[in-house]
Amino acid sequence: MIASYLVRESAMITAKNQSVFSQASDMTVDLSKDVYASSSVIDGVRYIKSLCNVETARGSEYRLILNARDKGPPGSKEFPEVKGWWRDISPSKFEFSAIRVESDGVKLRRITDVLDEESKFKFPHVAWPSPEYPSNKIDILSYDYPVRQFAVSRNVRMTYFNCNAPDVTGYTMVCQSHWVSTIHAHGKEDDAEFYKEVDACFSDQVHVLIYMPVDQGEYITEIQRRWVRRIRGDFFDLVFKTNRARQTIFGSDKESLDNLILNPIMKPSQQGSRIYFNKPRPGPRSLDPPHINHKNPWFTSRCALEGVKDVTLCRDVSLSHRPVIGMLVQYTDGHQERLGEFRFDRPLKTIQAEQSGGIHIDLQRMEDEESTYVEDVRGFPIGDPSVCPEDESWIELSWSGTLEWKFRWADCIVKHIPAVQ
Template sequence: MAYDEASSTPQYCITQARCTLCQFKLADDDLVVVAAGKGVSCEFTFRRHTTFYDDELDIKLHICLQGQCAFRTKSTVCFHGRCHEFRFYSVTPTFLAATHYAFAPSAGEQRRRADYIQLALARNLQQATFWPRELPHELWRMVAGFLVQDCAALAAQEQLDNCDHVGDSVLNLAQSVYASYVKIDGLYYVKGLQNTPGANASKITYLSVLSAQITQEEGEKKESKDMFVAEDHLGIRQVVFISHKHCEEWCRNQPSVPGAWWRHICGKDIPSAVTIRSDGIKLRGVESMQNEPRALLSRVSWQVPVPSPPDVVDLLTLERPRKYPNGLRMRFFDCNTPDIIGYSVATDGARALAILSHKHGENAVASLYEDLSSPICFWMYMPINEGEYLTDICRRAGCLIIRTEVVGITFSTNQGRTVVFGLYGHENVEFRRIATLPNSPCRVYFNELDSLAGRRNVELVAFEQDIPHSTTTSPDMLPTLPVSISHCPYTQSNEVWLHSSCYMQRVTEVHPCIRMTAPHQPIIGMLLYYADGHRECVGQFRLDWVTEPIIIGDTDKLYICGKRTKECWGYVAAVTGRTPVSRAEGHWLDVAQAGTLEWWFSSRHSVLYYGSNRLN
């Protein structure tokens, strides 16, 4: 059935591939039940990015998981078929509010939750006394593994029996504050904040090295205290009051609240009261009652507590936005610390998606990269040599197809090296500095991607207070961009090409990077080591996909084999330091210890140039 704006067929959109009862993800081929309103429901086999039409009910369903849907008229909820079948309460608006995810949790948090439920269920099964015989814990864990979704769905519904008042209330900070807590899936959440003690409430203390209470004794001079709120996708995990003069020290020795994001509400913005929002099971929000510009910054969540929230800068305009988006979360990467060995940037070619720093001794694990769900994602790696540090971060902005947007960011170092993370080319592209960095450790913040809020790329950045952002555009003061020797490969006008290159003199080691998730496992990039200790990277590169190094002698060549997929897309099939026994399969590029190797890549192709020779 073709889409027609005038059609009377009800249109529903599923924007979260998650069961509303057990909260676990929907997978392709799962039997799914969708609530279509007024007691109407329909079943279908789940497939991502698909449209379904139910002839009997005359309902159209869109699966749209990128945060926006051109067809959406009504949002809806969906369930695993088995979870829906075994529900014992109706799914009420109160239940939906209590189980609503403010944002998608990390892959690590989803694994932790599943492991916790499985372990707790296995322990309960093992301790039950009515089984005819005892079984080892390992077998009970296997049994529990088949019941994780059922257990999660039942537990979520049982919590509604303890549901309290839903809505907003005002908390007076001039009086004592008491907190009660509730445990959900192994994590503690703040159930309530009030000015009077309850049966299960405990008095919140003023947390600092002095461990003084939040309220002063009669006759003492009262001091307003800053509030730090730790919250995750389900609600508030912790509330802490700190004297403003102790904020910096407390933040340096921050408490560990894994998976939580911190908001800082300055004491000046909460002179007497804050608004508390509850979903009936736990707190969902603590808001300042002021709307001054600095007070609005308190609505931004940070990956770690920050003593003074820095100004957030729009990457396109390089100015502070007039208002901060709802639910804005800012993560960070460490910059210029002595133990940093490199930086990774994820890009779709036109925009940055994430930025990581890598340090000595860290394990290269897939969890560093797995939270990105962009349909096009290139990971590029910039190794940092001994004595090298970042001096400038710049951005390039231009018209991409129909509108102006950020088309890449660049990192420059004190050794005159600049790496472009994004599509190649700088004609009709505005190149501007974002910030000049000191030769000392600092943190650079950028917005977390959030498909539910429509933030699918890095749009906003922030720097620690002692790093003012810059908008310098004078060409003689900007870093020099790298220039390609070869011409950009042409396939079609809307294909985004990225470029990288390295010199080939005195190469000692080559570390290939293989895309492990592809059936043909292509080599997508290489990290090169040189005799003087220098390192360079070409192509795409993920540290968790690195294979055994190829040792190169002083006069050895590097041999690169190119092949094509069934769709005729070029890829690198092999890299070796030994002369190929046979060149019957694929095409080979012989790279000597001289000249420059260039690696162009898009979402479909890899094209290499060495001198006048082209591979693929």
């Protein structure tokens, strides 16, 4: 178990050790001549070490990758055997005549246009998971979009989710404070890998997971950006609207809605769209629990209790007090709603509405803290709510009115709003 935590550190030490005995290089490669590549092997994976035009580079270390008579870009005829990342390097003029390649002696790190003098000072890059990346790019942190190039201040990797794909059953977003960090589309594939990545990236950070179910025949008609005043200084949320009048806000509660602005970002195709966004990258893990500061906003969810078929509870057993963190409500007409957080990799328990007169919700307070959590949810027999313990922490609900579930990291408030007579 201990060794598993050292895999990344071991790889870093190995790469550093190899670079000590290697020589960094910064050279110009003329694309009108033959181009050769040298490579290195790290942990069984082969990487391009450098590119050059040297005709004497015909030893076993070098390999011809671009013939002078071939007018295509380097590597256009071959694809890597292992999964990698693709970068869009645009020429400063109509086409490349020569490129500048930089290597640390182990891997090829940068390729820039020789004629673009400013490129040597531009370190950020945007990496794509495949060479078929979209041509229309939208920077949701900018006032002007779409954009030709992203104005990023660091290296970012792009990933995607399939919107309106035939097998999509819902969407989950991870929200940190007032920002959306990642998006996932649920379908026939196993969600285990997604939750594994979420835990790796965010388990030591304050975050919440917001799930949006999708009914049979329902699809996303519009995606909006919700923001106020200065985007970079405050926040941005995303809003998904569907053909069934569902509107899900992937964002936190706001004290004031006076300056709230909604901008349409895109209208996905009903037949399906692949939407890219920057992939969160896990940083150094902390062994300390997440520090909860003032940036721990509230999120609100609510649903009607009339016409409920069943309620599926989600319990987070990764925490010592094993709270119920949310519910998935299924209605008799096939419609679904989500309350609180919901993860399909946590133990799920279903309460049938037709077999109970309502539900009891047990609210408890954390020891030595002001936060509240749901310890248990039970259905009670029709006409006999007496199974509810005589404890003020229990809330008794019949199948009527509205249930509101406000939540944030390590805290929640559950309230029943009676139906208007």
